[in-house]
Amino acid sequence: MSTMVSQRHGWTRGLETAAAWLLGLLWVLPLVYAIWTAFHPAEFSTRFVLSAPLTLDNFARAWEAAPFARYFLNTVILVTMVLVAQLVLVTLAAYAFARFEFPGRNVLFALVLVQLMIMPDVLIVENYRTMTTLGLKDTILAIALPYMASAFGIFLLRQTFKVVPRELDEAARVEGCTPLQVLWKVYVPLARPTYLAYALVSVSYHWNNFLWPLIITNSVESRPVTVGLQVFSATDQGLDWSVITAATLLSTAPLLIAFLLFQKQFVQSFMRAGIR
């Protein structure tokens, strides 16, 4: 904006800045509240006095009351499994759509795009039946399987692959590369930013996913941390809010810390993933 505008509208600017900050304050308030509650003894969970003693006791109690270590392990296995499978499947499919001519290509692409609208999240009843048939109920694999072929990923990567100059592709072929070697040596390295963007979106999506894991798992060995948190806070053990809030922060901490550390990459990745 030019200085002319900002001078002429100095007072609206001030008002807008105030509004922006008020909204920002409103937006962090629930989180600040949760942090306050988690780090103070229960009797201070709703009393805001500066002299309230800080404590990690709530976290310790939450950690002891439920197998969070196992839940974390399950979630890490889950997001890794989903991501690795997605990266492989999505790369191959996007390469096919971007650079190969074959009958049925458009129909198949349309069939892929169907998943953008009808996500596995709403097909819970039938997917549960399928998992029962396959004997995979209550496994981490069962949580991951419906999400491994991702229409969003195929779409995103196809766009990226399409703008790779054909000359690079042809040069590699002249040197005797097979199509898979071309993919590995030319396309994949050039699409690195897209991969990073997609990976961040995927990891945060599956770290946070809840309903399907809730349905398909029922043991400590397979529950991800979101479901573990719900089981923990829903059981009526007379837990006070400070402990539940501590558990809540605990289960989001890895992602939240990663987000705060790599803020810029996160935001840019989400941006990149959103531009179509």
Add this chain to the structure above:
Amino acid sequence: MTRTTQWIYGWLLLLPAMALLVLFTHYPAVATLWQSFHSTPKGSRSAVFVGVENYEQLASDDVFWQALSNNWWYALGTIPLSIVIALLMAIWVNERIPGRGVLRLAYFTPTVLPMIAVANIWLFFYTPDYGLLEQFLGLFGARGHNWLGSKSTALPALMVVTVWKEAGFFMIFYLAALQSMSPHLAEAAAIEGASRWYFFRRVTFPLLMPTTLFVLVNAVINAFRLVDHIVVMTRGGPDNATALLLYYVYEIGFRFWDTAYAAALTVVLLAILGLVALAQFFFLERRVHYQ
């Protein structure tokens, strides 16, 4: 490479992804339709063809109609509001506002939290008697309301959570679009003496149209796809006041284990999502220019 090798490569590369898509998206969508015309198998009795019986049950099921209407109001209450807030946020953090980095972070943070954690935090926020909201209202002598426990306020209370969670996510897309806009436009407008509001109305907003539509479609899908907070905060209550369609599917399918009826309900959900897809395809894509 000959044409046939091209074909074979194309198909083989696509095969693994396509197989999984068929197994977990296309097949279940079709199977849902199929199951919705059958009965729920009970014990040794297997499912039998019952025609439209499940749909007749659906038509006379008050809870279904309530869930549908809840979902409608939920969508109407959350989507426009989160889009407007997202747009405001994006415009603010795109400008040289003091503390821009911090603000951007504040707006975006709810997006990275799991809905289930968000729901837990807000559940406490809304707690009768000693929750933060009640304490705050108490300052004005207006306490004593059970926000999630009364029929008139439970759904709006959930909508607030959704808007809080989603606005920052949508902001990112607007921010991306704003940053790709040429700064010359604003400079030219300033020289011409256009007001900020005029510039927004006549230049920024029209240019953001593709983003708005993209966000809109995503918001609509989310309104029908995301019910995590319902599970945590209200379980559809009180008296079904917060039962959304997918939550009702979950309840019928996995708490009452009436899979055939759940299939019929899912068909309605799929039909709604299908309509959104068609609307996007026929109505929106033609008017919006993607690069």
